[in-house]
Amino acid sequence: MQAFYEVMSCDSSSGSTTTPGVVRDFYLAAEEVQWNYAPSEKNLIKNTSLTEEGPVLRAEEGDILRVTFQNKANRSYSIHPHGLHYEKHSQGTSYEDGSDNPGSHVDPGKEFVYTWRVLEGPSSSDSPCIPYLYYSATDPVKDTNSGLVGPLLVCKRGALGEKGIQVEFFLLFSVMDENLSWYLNENIKLFGTAETDEEDENFVESNKMHAINGLMYGNLPGLEMCAGDNVMWYTFGLGTEADIHGVYFEGNTFKKQSTTRDTVSLFPHTTAALFMQPNNHGLFEVDCRTTDHFSAGMRHLYKVKPCKGKRTHAPHSDPTRIVKYYISAEEIEWDYSPTRDWELEKHNTNPEERCVSKAGRLIGSRYKKVVYREYTDETFKTQKAREEHLSILGPIIHGEVGEQILIVFKNKASRPYSITPHGVKASGSHTAVQPGENKENKSLTWDIPVSSGPTISDPNCITYAYFSSVDYIKDLFSGLLGPLVICRPGTLGQLLQNEIPTSLLWYLPQ
Numbered sequence: 371m372q373a374f375y376e377v378m379s380c381d382s383s384s385g386s387t388t389t390p391g392v393v394r395d396f397y398l399a400a401e402e403v404q405w406n407y408a409p410s411e412k413n414l415i416k417n418t419s420l421t422e423e424g425p426v427l428r429a430e431e432g433d434i435l436r437v438t439f440q441n442k443a444n445r446s447y448s449i450h451p452h453g454l455h456y457e458k459h460s461q462g463t464s465y466e467d468g469s470d471n472p473g474s475h476v477d478p479g480k481e482f483v484y485t486w487r488v489l490e491g492p493s494s495s496d497s498p499c500i501p502y503l504y505y506s507a508t509d510p511v512k513d514t515n516s517g518l519v520g521p522l523l524v525c526k527r528g529a530l531g532e533k534g535i536q537v538e539f540f541l542l543f544s545v546m547d548e549n550l551s552w553y554l555n556e557n558i559k560l561f562g563t564a565e566t567d568e569e570d571e572n573f574v575e576s577n578k579m580h581a582i583n584g585l586m587y588g589n590l591p592g593l594e595m596c597a598g599d600n601v602m603w604y605t606f607g608l609g610t611e612a613d614i615h616g617v618y619f620e621g622n623t624f625k626k627q628s629t630t631r632d633t634v635s636l637f638p639h640t641t642a643a644l645f646m647q648p649n650n651h652g653l654f655e656v657d658c659r660t661t662d663h664f665s666a667g668m669r670h671l672y673k674v675k676p677c678k679g680k681r682t683h684a685p686h687s688d689p690t691r692i693v694k695y696y697i698s699a700e701e702i703e704w705d706y707s708p709t710r711d712w713e714l715e716k717h718n719t720n721p722e723e724r725c726v727s728k729a730g731r732l733i734g735s736r737y738k739k740v741v742y743r744e745y746t747d748e749t750f751k752t753q754k755a756r757e758e759h760l761s762i763l764g765p766i767i768h769g770e771v772g773e774q775i776l777i778v779f780k781n782k783a784s785r786p787y788s789i790t791p792h793g794v795k796a797s798g799s800h801t802a803v804q805p806g807e808n809k810e811n812k813s814l815t816w817d818i819p820v821s822s823g824p825t826i827s828d829p830n831c832i833t834y835a836y837f838s839s840v841d842y843i844k845d846l847f848s849g850l851l852g853p854l855v856i857c858r859p860g861t862l863g864q865l866l867q868n869e870i871p872t873s874l875l876w877y878l879p880q
């Protein structure tokens with residue numbers, strides 16, 4: 371899926387207006403190494419930075435990057451940067467457009483000097499530095515799956531060496547496909563057995579390493595910071611259609627382009643800069659919640675330590691109000707398509723082919739599920755009226771910044787479940803509640819610090835989810851999921867009463 375676009379020089383006066391910066395020299399080599407995706411040979415998540423990625427290249431607006439690349443490997447590679455300006459000579463990608471492009475394939479043992487310019491830095495709505503990728507693009511698919519990829523930061527003038535940011539982390543989310551690596555055959559020889567069969571489906575699947583920075587299952591070291599630090603997380607996506615990443619930071623929220631979030635989506639070759647001021651200390655997961663990736667090990671832990679002399683944004687003042695919710699998990703029979711008229715009308719196909727049809731050995735559209743439901747009081751006898759459109763979803767749980775949500779959770783289902791929120795400061799919510807058990811007051815509290823609420827760039831309310839985390843994937847697919855809405859102080863009353871500001875009514879005077 372490739373096309374060319376051509377930029378011609380039509381007016382001699384056009385050109386960069388950027389004031390010149392400095393020349394930054396970098397010396398990079400491509401080297402062949404033996405890599406281990408899980409060096410501890412353990413799943414460190416259940417037991418309880420810098421890795422495969424290349425070095426970070428940093429530059430400011432107006433700078434020139436001069437990268438001396440030495441190829442110490444045994445085939446031709448290159449370096450191609452995103453986000454920078456280059457002449458053909460230094461582009462580093464390999465395609466036939468008739469121009470001389472020596473940087474596109476640097477032969478083994480050879481050296482090449484790339485010259486790249488930073489014409490455009492971050493805009494006013496960007497963070498002080500924008501993350502980009504650089505990678506070998508002699509054969510971009512095989513080269514990147516072989517490991518040649520690294521992070522590049524393009525910063526505002528004067529942002530480098532700035533005192534404001536204390537900690538930086540670079541996380542590359544990618545299903546590294548070892549089947550597409552140049553070194554597959556060598557790896558089979560080195561690490562395979564007599565039974566290794568390249569055509570075998572399980573073998574092919576076993577070579578897809580669901581990694582963050584080339585490491586899986588909690589093996590990524592060094593993700594440590596102090597509570598109150600100014601932390602930048604630069605996140606990157608790479609790979610194929612499998613690389614749809616729903617990245618989640620447990621325990622602390624971050625700002626992404628001035629909005630509050632605790633998740634970010636990444637696709638191949640997209641990046642995001644996330645600013646976090648962790649005020650919640652402890653050990654938390656940073657992972658990909660795309661269920662397939664999560665279960666295949668795209669999960670690590672980050673640690674927030676309490677440090678002397680660090681000021682955190684007092685997460686613990688008394689709540690302005692305590693809002694109580696009585697929530698149950700209960701098993702029901704669910705029909706995904708109770709009315710069949712629409713389906714029959716629209717799809718003139720054989721009824722037996724439909725996924726909601728109950729023919730032969732198929733289950734049809736009815737399944738046993740487990741759902742969250744809300745009750746009026748601690749007797750759990752009267753269900754609260756529900757908004758019809760929520761259907762299988764749990765009740766909407768609302769809260770304002772400064773408040774505390776107190777959950778009385780009763781497990782009416784037949785196996786252990788929990789209720790765990792995104793985005794807010796929760797205590798006790800990872801504990802599994804046994805069937806028939808009531809999780810009493812005080813043990814399930816969700817505090818809503820300022821860092822969980824909307825910023826001035828957000829709407830009055832922002833949404834998160836709550837879910838059961840006993841077995842995140844199975845609980846989710848069994849039906850346990852609901853919406854959590856966090857609002858600015860003083861805005862929720864309006865929302866709940868559906869009040870319309872009088873300034874928006876044309877005919878009020880009449």
Ligand SMILES: [Cu+2]
Nearest residue numbers: 615658660663
């Ligand atoms: Cu993912």
